[in-house]
Amino acid sequence: MTPAISDRAAAGVSSGIIQLFNVTKIYRGGIAALQDVSFEIEKGDFLFVAGSSGAGKSTLLKIILGAERVTQGQLVVNGRNVTRIPPRELTRLRKETGFVFQDFKLLENRSALENVALALQIHGLPPGEVRKRAYHALRAVGLADKRDQRPLRLSGGEQQRVAIARALVNNPLILLADEPTGNLDPALSREIMDQFLEIHQRGTTLLVATHDESLPAYCGRDCIVLDKGRLVRDG
Numbered sequence: 001m002t003p004a005i006s007d008r009a010a011a012g013v014s015s016g017i018i019q020l021f022n023v024t025k026i027y028r029g030g031i032a033a034l035q036d037v038s039f040e041i042e043k044g045d046f047l048f049v050a051g052s053s054g055a056g057k058s059t060l061l062k063i064i065l066g067a068e069r070v071t072q073g074q075l076v077v078n079g080r081n082v083t084r085i086p087p088r089e090l091t092r093l094r095k096e097t098g099f100v101f102q103d104f105k106l107l108e109n110r111s112a113l114e115n116v117a118l119a120l121q122i123h124g125l126p127p128g129e130v131r132k133r134a135y136h137a138l139r140a141v142g143l144a145d146k147r148d149q150r151p152l153r154l155s156g157g158e159q160q161r162v163a164i165a166r167a168l169v170n171n172p173l174i175l176l177a178d179e180p181t182g183n184l185d186p187a188l189s190r191e192i193m194d195q196f197l198e199i200h201q202r203g204t205t206l207l208v209a210t211h212d213e214s215l216p217a218y219c220g221r222d223c224i225v226l227d228k229g230r231l232v233r234d235g
């Protein structure tokens, strides 16, 4: 039997793309959002993060993204010790990791294609190439024919798929999603999960925070469970 993720990390037998070693995150004001959390995620894994409100799910995703810094412990993402790298490199790390939010965060005055194109942060790319890559990303989520629509003329599920295309257009190794279906009805939620399963099949590592206990079962994937900042179950 494969040892639990946290056991492997604690034993130092680790080859994961995301590795946490006794990570604690204390926000200003003294709230311990994560306490002594250890686990690792292998390249190509697709895992969920569950736990009640305030358990630390968003905080976990934010530290992996490099948007929040770890207070204690070590965090290694794709072979780099994020705990120690300078802010400039953190910015680069952020570009290598795709992030999907609950509320989509699309620009309303831009078309679907433009929203995706804006995320292409590769310097010196000709405009034609940017459009081509953005178009391919939209096509991958089944929205090629909606490319000229503004977000408000798309359904919630379609808006979230634009946001997923935007997160994927830079070909990130890791895709993090924080309650990506929190604003969607059950049918649209499953549509988004089907999208994630497809992305997973292409080799991307996925970590998805959710309140919805039916989603890990629907996807047939394992869950990391947090309770008041502590890891209570992994694998």
Ligand SMILES: Nc1ncnc2c1ncn2[C@@H]1O[C@H](COP(=O)(O)OP(=O)(O)OP(=O)(O)O)[C@@H](O)[C@H]1O
Pocket (backbone or CB within 6 Å): 027, 028, 029, 031, 032, 033, 051, 052, 053, 054, 055, 056, 057, 058, 059, 060, 211
């Ligand atoms: N920027 C912040 N400053 C101070 N405390 C914070 C900050 N962000 C989160 N917290 C606190 O850290 C704890 C964990 O919050 P977090 O947002 O990670 O929980 P969550 O599991 O994502 O909850 P939810 O399911 O409601 O989204 C909470 O007690 C929260 O109040």
Ligand SMILES: [Mg+2]
Pocket (backbone or CB within 6 Å): 057, 058, 059, 178
């Ligand atoms: Mg949250």
